[in-house]
Amino acid sequence: MSRRPLLFAPLALPALARRAAAQDAWPSRSVSVLLGYPPGGVTDFASRAVCERMGRALGQTMVLENRPGAATALANTAVAQARPDGYTLLMGTSTLAINPALQPTLTPRDPMKDLTPVGMIFRTAFVLHVHPSVPARNTAELIAYAKANPGKLNFGSSGTGAVNHLCLELFRARAGIDVVHVPYRGGPAALLDLRQNRIQGMFNAVQEALPAVREGATRALAISSKERAAAMPELPPLADVLPGFDGVFWQGLFGPPGLPAPIVARAGAALRDATTDTDLIARMAAQGVALTPGDDAVLRQTLAAETAMWGQLIREQNIRPE
Structure with missing residues (x-):
């Protein structure tokens, strides 16, 4: 049996230790949060309010960056291709569940694999x-x-x-x-x-x-x-009148693929602080938006269910983009 893996294993330990330390220290600087919509509107308003509240919980600034274009694919793709270090996150929306069936050439083609769910934000x-x-x-x-x-x-x-x-x-x-x-x-x-x-x-x-x-x-x-x-x-x-009818616009926080579990957990905890904040709940309710606390598993389930529902409708009704 070759001894090469054993010889190289000790060399990998310092790198692994540094990576673990970086995850434990996250965030040590400001975090960019991308949004695929222009300033103004409910998604922008909610995203800024949530980022501000999360920043307070994390002790670092969460900087919202508006990157509209291509049915939110510009922002979605930028995060899907970002380093999984927690410093580039995405305010993802219902378009992640719609685009795969409506515009399958847009990236990411498979958000379930190409992004890491962190937690739910709202339904409207x-x-x-x-x-x-x-x-x-x-x-x-x-x-x-x-x-x-x-x-x-x-x-x-x-x-x-x-x-x-x-x-x-x-x-x-x-x-x-x-x-x-x-x-x-x-x-x-x-x-x-x-x-x-x-x-x-x-x-x-x-x-x-x-x-x-x-x-x-x-x-x-x-x-x-x-x-x-x-x-x-x-x-x-x-x-x-139509049992089971449930059509909403939703928003959740995502990271790049491979985002480490400790970062998902810490970001998710800060997000929960924001979505359960009584003042923020009242401010958003006045805008017709219901903050919806939910962890990464809830967001993953939401994305999967909505992708299946809208995908089936788009195919059955032969809906095509303009």
């Missing part, structure tokens, strides 16, 4: 709301009206493949209705046309729909999550 639901000219006061009445008037209702979205578009497709498929999808370049333009009855309905994030609903410019019928939203507790879940 969508409001199903319609123009007041639509004679429906609840979900059941909307389904009945759509069935009696196939192809006559236009529903907008933020763009093909956006989560609110996929919620519409899930609603259309589960309810068995024929409504027309009108994709926009962003939610604000679609919401403006909904206010003016150029389209008749859409799914909007709670904080986006709330002003129009309160003004009476639109009528809210239901919430897309399986649980009620704190900002609009009067809205029943779509699941009351």
Whole structure:
């Protein structure tokens, strides 16, 4: 038997010791946290608030870097290719579960393998709301009206493949209705046309729909999550009419592949401090966002389940990017 491995083994021990010490000392400097969205909006707001709270827990600055582009793939790929030393992390979102089926050429092609889950951050639901000219006061009445008037209702979205578009497709498929999808370049333009009855309905994030609903410019019928939203507790879940319906936008913290377990544990603990902070919970609830504490196993399960759900829907409905 060769003695070479035995001869080299002592030489590896100092390197292993240094690596273990570095992990124990993490973080010893500021941490970059990438986000695949531009400044402004709920993802940016939540990410900055969580980074600030995590930084206090860790004793180091968490620097949020906005890197929008390619359906968040620029930020996702940068972290997937980063050194697994804990100094480059990702605010990953639902797009990680959508892109593999919708745009399979984008990287990372397999987020389950190409990223390391750290923990959950939030879930935010969508409001199903319609123009007041639509004679429906609840979900059941909307389904009945759509069935009696196939192809006559236009529903907008933020763009093909956006989560609110996929919620519409899930609603259309589960309810068995024929409504027309009108994709926009962003939610604000679609919401403006909904206010003016150029389209008749859409799914909007709670904080986006709330002003129009309160003004009476639109009528809210239901919430897309399986649980009620704190900002609009009067809205029943779509699941009351369509059992099992649960369509949300979510966000979690990820690291590069091979991120050491001690770093995952420490980052996860700091993240839990942030997502259970009562002040931050209240601030986010006012924006229609429910902070959702959960460790790396919960995030991994969420990513796997959503990848399967949206992937099946995208294939069955033959959804293609614009």
